[in-house]
Amino acid sequence: MNHLLLDVNIVVDLCVARAGSPNSLAAVALAREQGFQLWVYAGSVQTLEYVVASELRYARQKVGDALSGNAVRQLARQVLGEITINCQWLAALAKEGAVFADEDPEDAQLIRSLERFTAGTARLLTRDGRMLERCGDAAITPEAFIEQSLQNPSKPKFEFIDLKTQQNAIRPQLEQNIHRVLHHGTYIMGKEVELLEAKLAAYTGAKHCITVASGTEALLISLMALGIGAGDEVITTPFTFVATAEVIVLLGAKPVFVDIEPDTCNIDARLIEVKITERTKAIMPVSLYGQPADMDEINAIAAKYNLPVIEDAAQSFGATYKGKKSCNLSTIGCTSFFPSKPLGCYGDGGAIFTDDDDIYQACREIRIHGQSRRYYHTRVGVGGRMDTLQCAIVLAKLERFDWEVEQRLALGQRYNELMDEAGVQRVQQRDDRTSVFAQYTVLVEKRSELEARFREAGIPTAVHYPVPLNEQPAYQHLCCADCTPIAQDKAQRVMSLPMGADLSLTQQSIVCQALSKLF
Structure with a gap:
């Protein structure tokens, strides 16, 4: 997404x-049509109110409709609110040097605010000749913007996961939360940690939530809390990110791999019981691609052998299984707040959920x-704490999360319909649960060729997991390499497409059209 900073004029x-x-x-309307994010410099608020009020007062006087000073200021604020409702407010960066050294401090701060953006991604839209001269290529007139846009219409730009649009949508709350932490200075175990834990527990319905440094730490700490160690076995899936097995091995235990379902790619619950031995101490299913596994069946097997179940829900926070939220489906639920997850921070973070007081x-x-x-x-x-700053970021994102889950569900369903129409095989979702589509994954042949063709078209893809x-x-020394044939097959064929709450319908259609042309 490109950015356009609107000058006062x-x-x-x-x-x-x-x-x-x-x-x-016309320029602003065209910018909105082409997907530009519009910004207004926060330091210009007083100037805007004064100038707009003056213009409105003059316009009213011309038609013989004089307003009081308070009335015209109120009207100016109302008009400004309506005009800027779809804009984001931008503050200047703090910087060494005297603010008032410039002959026009407000203009200097406005120019400095452009430094908030990655070079080449933002321009100042202005009619001020002096600002055009001072900013050079970083500024543009409405007339020039219209001409350039019509000559070179903006094409949808793809991110595999679009975090920039999300950040723009919640920037005021993000900055407020971050600044609050900077002011109180409790960077470890600050009040935001406890607040986030309470909100996450309420969201999932779990009795307890413990925030931790990462999704990996969540799994590790959970296993440690259960006393799992050398000589023990934990049943899990081979078709997942390495952290799932990594934490088991780090404690001296052995991961026992069970093959996956051919339609969902989740662990096949029907194959678990035969793998249970006297050394088995836990079952760890993974809610892959954002969809919970068959948790009732897994919990029933676990109860039969008095085993705890740890749901690796790193990809499925926000999903449901038979009406219950992921992370509250078993003895322990663990999730990740890695930036690309459905609910992510801007670094590493994670959480553990349980109803068990001792755990x-x-x-x-x-x-x-x-x-x-x-x-x-x-x-x-x-040392597994989640930083206060990261908790503050997740708190800001949590305010928008219900909407994002709705968007993910709708986009996932639309992807499904388009893929089915095109005859493209895909990972399936079961009717008794939802997926938050941490990844949207299809099944293809000649994957390398398809990936290359997508790169040529400017569409990113990924493989989870090759x-x-x-x-x-x-x-591989811990388990026979050929004992999971379905996982082996899917690993050669899965390919994930761009997905996220801010994926536009136009972008989604372009992805599907590109894929259907290759079949």
């Missing part, structure tokens, strides 16, 4: 629709080096 044009500047209105207490202590109180260590632990864990060099 442009905003005033929009507010009063001056007859002498129709190109301002909750153990996880809380393990997270902070096994402490039950400061410098009193009741168990072996890790090599099952039982075939990875670090893990």
